[in-house]
Amino acid sequence: MSSTNENELKKEKKTNIRWMLAVYDVLIFAIVSIILLVLYGGMDKLSPTGILQQVCLSFVCIFGGRFIGKIYSQIWRYGGIQCYVRLFFTDVIAFCIYLCLELILPVQKITFARMLSLASLNLLGALALRMMYRYAYKCANQETKGGQILSILLHLFSGLDAESQNDVQKIKIAIIGAGRIGVGLAEELLSNSETTYIPRSFIDINSEKVGRVIHGIPVLSENEATFEKLRELEIQEIVFAIPTMDAQKKKLLYEYYKKFGYKLKVYDYPTMRTAGGKRHLREFDIEELLFREPLVVSDERTNAYYKDKVVLITGGGGSIGSELCRQLAKMEPKKIIILDIYENGAYDVQQELKIAYGNALDLQIEICSITHRKALEKVFDRYHPQIIINAAAHKHVPLMEHNCVEAIYNNVFGTRNLVELCEEYHAERFMMVSTDKAVNPTNVMGATKRMCEMIVQSASTHGTVKYSATRFGNVLGSAGSVIPLFKRQIANGGPVTVTDKRIIRYFMTIPEASQLVLQSGAMANNGELFVLDMGQPVKIMDLAENMIRLSGVQGIEIVETGLRPGEKLYEELLVKTEELDKTSNSMIFIERDSALSPEEINTRLNMLREVCETGDDSQAREVLRKAVPTFKKPEEVNRVAEFVVHQKKSDPEREEAVAI
Template identity: 75%
Template sequence: MSKMNEEKTDLKEQVDKKQFHMPRILIVYDMLVYLIAAVLLLVLYEGNDKLTTSGIFQQVVLSAGCIFAVRMTGKIYGQVWRYGGIQCYIRLLSTDAIAFSIYLLMELCLPVEKITFARMLSLSCLNLLGALAIRMLYRYAYKCGNQESQWGKFLNSVLYFFSGIEPGNEKENRKIKVAIIGAGRVGVGLAEDLISNEQSSYVPRCFIDVSKEKIGREIHGIPVWTEDDVTVKKLADYEIQEIIFAIPSMKAEKKKKLYEFYKNAGYKVKVYDYPTMYVAGGKRHLREFDVEELLFRKPIVMSDEKTNAYYRDKVVLITGGGGSIGSELCRQLAKMHPKQIIILDIYENGAYDVQQELKIAYGNRLKLQIEICSITHRKALEKVFETYHPQIVINAAAHKHVPLMEHNCVEAIYNNVFGTYNLVELCEEYEAERFMMVSTDKAVNPTNVMGATKRMCEMIVQSASTHGKVKYSATRFGNVLGSAGSVIPLFKRQIANGGPVTVTDKRIIRYFMTIPEASQLVLQSGAMAKNGELFVLDMGQPVKILDLAENMIRLSGVEGIEIVETGLRPGEKLYEELLVKTEELDKTENSMIFIERDTALSEEEIEEKMQILREACDSGDNLIAKQAMRKVVPTFKRPEEVNCHVANEKQEEKAEDKVEVHKKPGMKAAIF
């Protein structure tokens, strides 16, 4: 331990000595530069104002005294020039301009041999040019001397010879060498930070960009390559260890292509987060790719002033407010300055966590209340409505786990269907303004009990819109990243345990979105609803679960993780749909939100279906309850039917693709 302390002390003393000597060395070099300028312009140059030896001495003392006195006063020699930015050079220019003014004034006032103004200006400017040149050369040698090339080695030698500073390779070799994708404002800013920060663990070796104006040039001594020039060999020659994305606006398709190229080449890929006007209070930092970025789709920000204004000063009740979606709805609503938020949930821990989080964030500025009850408990719900008279009710309470609900069909119907029915009736009874239901893509042509119950809820809501006083809407979206039932946490746990990572079927595809996206969608669509709409989000391209698993394994850096196919779970289908009838869509003011046209059932038809479900649930038999669900939800199909149909469609698509490959321009496809 004492030996380590001695080494640290020795190192500190060496650093202190270097810091102490560097200003003195720089003063010596500045004096040499001045002497060269003085010899050229005061001794060798003979103009009309030829000076005597005494006159030369007088001008040297006068000019040198002004220059170095002002530089000392301006603390020019207290700056660390190896990291010197433009402000350092501006200070040097300013001090020398002041020094020249004093020199000129003193030369006019004092009884010395006179020289012309042009000669005085030339002396000062040549001296300044030399001072700037040696600083730029020093900085260039320090920054670029870390390259493993003959020029880099030469710069190292020159730096050591003239300044006594050890070449930077030993220190730089311990740093992680990175290539920065993007030579724009963000990428260059990152490079500047890495270069100027001695404590940084990274050193930039190259930029990769598409701008023709930048390719082939250097920025801060770092070469800019085109994407076509980037090869595994070239990256290896520059000892690149990691790749950093520094283009916030890069398109998802492009990001995916580059990510896969560098990952397949064996490089770690990171993202440089740079605060923008859209991320208030953001911090700059390097990080791994997030799960959201594995989907390679830009998160959709849908919150706007119109939406904020709608919820302002309103009493909002959120059922399931302690869950993944419900808690995020609370966070989003809190920003909109509602009159009061009532968080209703059967699970007290989740509701408590959200309450404490919002209290810390908003204190007394947010009026918040927690109510613990189930939406199936009609009397408890009625008490909540009677106490608070909510103007807006958002129903995010539901049993969502597909395999569990297959085994607990009666409970799924009680909670999802009858719970929603209770809320609709109480909204009418207590004259709420709006009821918004959180739905799912699994409600479209459902193959499982959970999806079927959600489809039944949609029908209840749409029917209520035809005869009730309340404005109703439902919002349908896909899988939510980070939610309690998401596949992502499962993959993370499996990878952490060393595998294997399990997927039910390697052909499965799903639509994904983030929790903030889903919550913003619900709030914005609810605010724009007129009555009875079933809102659907354009979620872009679906994601193959196998690809997601493979990307997460690559990101983890753990090798040898196996992916095992376990077989489809009860009620699970290979793909999810967002629309019942894809050809029947209406646009909204938001280009990412659509309205599905669907014929609402009458009040009598809904009541008839509810009666069938009541009788089935009263039996307590899950099989009878499932059969009842098939009866009341005509689109409820068996998973084998849908999955078999999908498999056949895929085979037909592959066959068509093969035919297309052999087609020539102007020819029809051959029929085999």
């Protein structure tokens, strides 16, 4: 059969269904009219002529109103509450017209009560008919006796056949959570014939729901949802539909069902969404596999601080910088200036924010390096930024080991340029994005960032600008991080490379890191070095295994390649509460650190400038060790770390995280 003929057949079928519904409404009208106008006599008993007059008058009003209100143009099997409300108001208007005409026209009169009963019973019958039709269409495809009966009745009275689940080979799922979100997902799947999923059970802990049935779907308790029971229900996938579930609880359920080999999904927003959007069925994101509670560090005070301010973000096209732009855009700043040496990244952020905010956001792009002093001066002179956030830096640890001179030029002297220009152009605040690698650094990148922290803290002792630095751990999904590497390796069929199976790291999401920078900067008085409580450490080996399981690809091997140059075996704890001062946010602390004098900073910068002019990376590394006394060799730190871990394992009563 040609596609044209199929379309004509579908059109004809829809037309038949519409008129068939009108015929059923007429039958309901006939039954109600016989009961109220013929069988019921009452005090105002009608003659045959009077009955005919009332039938004709009420028929014209009710059905005329429904046709004018396009009641029969709606597809009732997908009808929502708005369809029923339209039918209700259409019949109310029709009744008012009927009442007026009955008073005006020379017809035999009936009481108001009988007129109201006639209209009300017709409306009740029409609503009931449509509800039964919609219910039958939604549930006739269930593989139960009830579903089979509904399927027969649906075909008998409407001519429609319910689609067989076997024909379309739908994936049978169990939904964890029988609340508003889980039930909403089930309704959507049941009413959409095109979906590839069919819900077979809910899993919930609410005793009021367990053992009951929602939309024909049984609600099981967690204890009842055993492997045998799920196999009996032919469950193929498990869907988490409780966004507020505790992270540890989610981890336990994830591991429990993963152990049975089920594919696990989430019904919620994407974790890395920027704005808008709706919930949808998706895979677990990497952020969720860490099973840590997301930190919310933004508040009204922070939003108010950035409102109507001119903000310059260096490295604004990078992972952290771009998210800073997104977060700031929500706070209604006067202007955002994105400064970056990589034009494609800056362009992408610009286009994204233009689509989201249009002309409501004043956004400017400047392409230059923070090491280019004259180009930076032009930017400061043109915009006179009030707040400067320095997110521009070389951050890749192994690459900076081989490019020590470039790391010093960009990270150290780029920061120095910005600090000097902030003073020269009377900025209000300078905020530096730092890293946990700056804590007792074992690599060039961490040492340069520690030097930047010292520059910023020193400037706070004699400048007019308020300075602060914010230190956090590894960022999920950032350029150069381990997760994108694992994704590429899995996509290529493996192997997945882990430098050392013992490595642990502290993780946070890009939005969390960005909100932390913005809030800490807003609360800074001057010279603070903020650090974040990063929570529990994550073993990189566990992360790699989870990602492989998540991908569904079989036979992916994990290969240990050995520590890279400058790499620590165990990342140090950022937050040692006995050594830190608290802030108004329980997750943000201030490190106690003494600022160096301007003379001492200048001495160290001169040492670095002289060695960089030689272009010798090895010599530059040694001078950097002198400039940053805490810069240690990784072999020394890793040796101590292994000893500490060995001591902790030999004492089972000690459960603290590794802290060097």
